[in-house]
Amino acid sequence: MQAASVEIIEVNKFYGPFQALKDVDLTIPPGQVTCIIGPSGSGKSTLLRCINFLEEYDSGEIRIDGELIGYETPGRKMRARRLREMRCSIGMVFQQFNLWPHMTARGNVAEGLIRVRGMNRAEAGERAAEALTKVGLADKMDSHPVRLSGGQQQRVAIARAIAMEPRLMLFDEPTSALDPELVGEVLNVMKALAAEGMTMAVVTHEMGFAAHVADRVAFMDKGELVAADTPSRILHQPDDPRMRAFLRTYHERNSF
Amino acid sequence: MFSIPVFFDSFAPLAWAARYTLLVSGLGIALGLVIGAVVCILALSRSRPLRFIAALWVSYLRGVPMLVQLLVVFFLLPVIGINVPAIVAAVGTTAIVASAYISEIWRGAINALPRGQAEAAVAIGMRPAHVWRRVILPQAVALSLPQLVNELILLVKASSLVSVVGIMEITRASQAQAATTFRPLEVYLAAACLYLAINLVLAALGRWLEYRMAV
Numbered sequence: 131m132q133a134a135s136v137e138i139i140e141v142n143k144f145y146g147p148f149q150a151l152k153d154v155d156l157t158i159p160p161g162q163v164t165c166i167i168g169p170s171g172s173g174k175s176t177l178l179r180c181i182n183f184l185e186e187y188d189s190g191e192i193r194i195d196g197e198l199i200g201y202e203t204p205g206r207k208m209r210a211r212r213l214r215e216m217r218c219s220i221g222m223v224f225q226q227f228n229l230w231p232h233m234t235a236r237g238n239v240a241e242g243l244i245r246v247r248g249m250n251r252a253e254a255g256e257r258a259a260e261a262l263t264k265v266g267l268a269d270k271m272d273s274h275p276v277r278l279s280g281g282q283q284q285r286v287a288i289a290r291a292i293a294m295e296p297r298l299m300l301f302d303e304p305t306s307a308l309d310p311e312l313v314g315e316v317l318n319v320m321k322a323l324a325a326e327g328m329t330m331a332v333v334t335h336e337m338g339f340a341a342h343v344a345d346r347v348a349f350m351d352k353g354e355l356v357a358a359d360t361p362s363r364i365l366h367q368p369d370d371p372r373m374r375a376f377l378r379t380y381h382e383r384n385s386f
Numbered sequence: 387m388f389s390i391p392v393f394f395d396s397f398a399p400l401a402w403a404a405r406y407t408l409l410v411s412g413l414g415i416a417l418g419l420v421i422g423a424v425v426c427i428l429a430l431s432r433s434r435p436l437r438f439i440a441a442l443w444v445s446y447l448r449g450v451p452m453l454v455q456l457l458v459v460f461f462l463l464p465v466i467g468i469n470v471p472a473i474v475a476a477v478g479t480t481a482i483v484a485s486a487y488i489s490e491i492w493r494g495a496i497n498a499l500p501r502g503q504a505e506a507a508v509a510i511g512m513r514p515a516h517v518w519r520r521v522i523l524p525q526a527v528a529l530s531l532p533q534l535v536n537e538l539i540l541l542v543k544a545s546s547l548v549s550v551v552g553i554m555e556i557t558r559a560s561q562a563q564a565a566t567t568f569r570p571l572e573v574y575l576a577a578a579c580l581y582l583a584i585n586l587v588l589a590a591l592g593r594w595l596e597y598r599m600a601v
Contacts, residue, residue: 182509218511228502232524241520242510287506294510 133160133329134195134219134297136181141190143176143353150176151187152353158298158346161327165340165361168350169376174333177350178300181331182220183213194220194298218246221291225303227283229275235262235286236271239293247294261293262286265319281312288319299323301332317343337380341365349373392569396560396576403559404580406473410545410555413477415538418484425489430496440489447486453547455479460551476548480541487537495530496522528599535592539585546581556580 136158143151151173158164166174179185181192183200192199199216202208208216229238239258243249249257262271265285275283284304291299301320305313317339324330324343334340340347341361348358351372357364368374429440447455459479463470499522507517549558560577564570 184505184509214511214513216511217509220509222506222509224502224506226500226502228500228506230503230506230521230525232528241507242512245513245516245520246511290506291510 132297133327135160135329136298136331137191137193137196138177138181139191139193141177141180141187141192143173143180143185143187150353151180154190154350154353154355156348156355156358158329158331160329162345163324163330163332163343164346164348164358165344166331166333166348166350167335167337167340167364167376168356171352172350173353174350175302177355178302178331178333181298181300182217182222183208184222214246218242218294219297221288221294221296221299223284223287223291223299223301223304225306227275227280227287227307229283229286229290231275234272234274235267235278235289238275238286239290242290242294257293258289261289264292265289266315279312280308281315284308284316285319288316288323292323296328298329298331301330301334303333303335305334305336337365337377349376351376389569389572392567393572393576396563396567396569396573397580399563400556400559400573400577400580403554403556404584406548406553406555407542407545407581407584409473410476410480410548410553411538411541414480414484414541414545415488415534417477417481418488418537418541419534421481421485422488422492425485426492426496429489429493444486444490447483448490452479452483452544453550455483456547456551472548472551473553476551476553480545480548483544484537484541488534491530491533491537492526495526495533498529499525528596531592531596531599535589535595538592539588542584542588543581 138154138156141151141154142149154173154177156164156177166177168174176185180187181194181199186200189204191204194216197216198204200208200213230241233241236255236258239261240251240254243254243257244251247254259268259271262268265288267282267285267289270278270282270286275286278286304320305316308316313336317336320330320332320339321343332339332344344361346358347361347364349356349364349370356370356372364373365377368377425440425443428436429444431437456476456479460472460475463475503521503525504517507521512520545555546557549555549561552558554562556577560573564573567573
C-alpha cells in the first residue's frame with residue numbers, strides 16, 4: 131500500500147444560493163492524519179465528501195496523488211468508469227456506518243472485493259476474514275449488522291473500507307453516532323491504521339483524537355477553512371476568535 | 387331454511403370456476419409486477435417527461451374504479467379494431483391496474499431506504515447495476531413484501547369484477563348457480579368461504595416468505 135496525498139485547491143460548492151464551501155485550500159500529505167474540526171454546518175462533511183466526489187464541487191480542484199477527481203479537466207465531468215476506479219482506492223467510513231443489513235459482516239466486507247475487485251468468492255471471503263480479524267471481529271464474521279453493537283458495526287465498516295486496500299481513508303464523524311463507551315474501540319482501530327502510515331482525513335468532534343493522533347488539524351467555519359496547522363497550535367494556541375469560541379464550548383462541556 | 391347439503395354441493399362448481407379467479411389475479415399480479423417495475427423506473431428517473439408519464443399512469447389507474455376500466459377496455463378494443471377474447475381483456479386490465487399500485491409500493495420501499503445504503507456502495511466504486519442488484523433491490527423487495535401480499539389479496543377479490551365481461555369466475559358462477567338452484571344464500575356463502583380460503587392461504591404464504599427474507 132502506498133499512501134496517497136490530497137490537494138484541495140480553491141474549492142467552491144453551492145447548494146442553490148447557499149455557499150457551502152468558500153475557496154477552500156488544504157493539502158493532506160501522504161501517510162499523515164488530518165483532522166477537520168469546526169461547528170456543525172461549517173462544511174467539514176461536505177469538504178470530505180468532495181474528496182471522493184460523493185458531493186460534486188462546483189469549482190476549484192481536488193487532486194489525489196496529483197490526479198484531478200470528478201473532472202477530466204476543470205469544468206468537464208470525468209467518465210463514470212474512471213471515477214469508479216479512483217473511488218475504489220479511497221476508503222470511506224460514515225457516521226451512520228451504512229452497513230448493508232441483508233449481508234453478514236463478512237458479506238459486507240467481501241461484497242466490494244467481489245463486485246469491484248473481481249475476486250472470486252473464496253478469495254474475497256478470505257480477505258474479508260483477514261480485514262475483520264484486523265479490526266478485532268474475528269468472532270463476529272457471520273453476524274448480521276443488527277446483531278452487532280454500534281462500535282462493532284463501525285469496525286466492520288472500517289474493515290469493509292480497508293479490505294479494498296485504499297491509499298487514502300476518509301472518516302465522516304465516525305464516532306458521533308456511538309454511545310460514549312463504544313467510542314474508544316473505534317478510535318483504537320483508527321490509531322492502528324494511522325500508525326501503519328495510512329493517509330487519513332477525519333471529520334471529528336473527538337478533540338482527544340485530534341490532539342494525540344492527528345499530524346495536522348484544520349478548522350472550518352461557515353464554509354471557510356480558517357486555519358490548518360499542528361494540533362497544538364490549533365487546539366492550544368488558537369489565534370482566531372472563531373476558533374477560540376468553538377474550543378471554549380469543548381472546555382466548558384468537559385469541565386465537571 | 388338453510389340447507390347444509392345444498393351449501394356443500396355448491397362448492398364443486400364454484401371451485402372449478404375458481405381457476406379463472408386464480409388465473410386473473412395470478413397473471414394480473416405477475417404482469418403487474420413487471421409493468422409496475424417499469425413504471426417505477428420511470429417514476430424514479432431523472433427525466434421530467436418520463437416522471438410525468440408515470441404520474442399520469444398512476445393517477446388515471448388509481449383514480450378510476452376498476453369496474454369502469456374493465457368496461458371501457460372491453461368496449462374500446464373492438465372499436466379500435468382489436469378483437470381479443472374477454473379473458474385477455476380481463477387479465478390485461480387487471481395487470482395494468484395492479485401495476486399502478488405496485489409501482490407506488492416499490493417507489494415507496496426504495497425511497498424508504500437510507501441514502502447511505504447506496505452511498506456506501508458508490509463510495510467503494512460499485513457500478514450502478516451492482517448497487518441496484520446487490521444493495522437496493524434485495525432490501526426494497528423485502529420491505530415491500532407485506533404490501534405486495536396485500537395487493538395480491540385485493541386482486542383476488544377484485545377479480546370478481548371481471549364477471550361483468552362474461553368471465554365465469556367464482557362470483558359469476560355463483561350467480562348462475564343461485565339462479566338455477568334458487569338457493570342464493572347457500573351458494574353465496576360457499577363463494578365467500580372459497581374466497582376466504584384462497585386469501586388465507588395467500589396470507590400464510592406471504593408470512594412464510596417474509597420470514598424467509600427477513601434479515
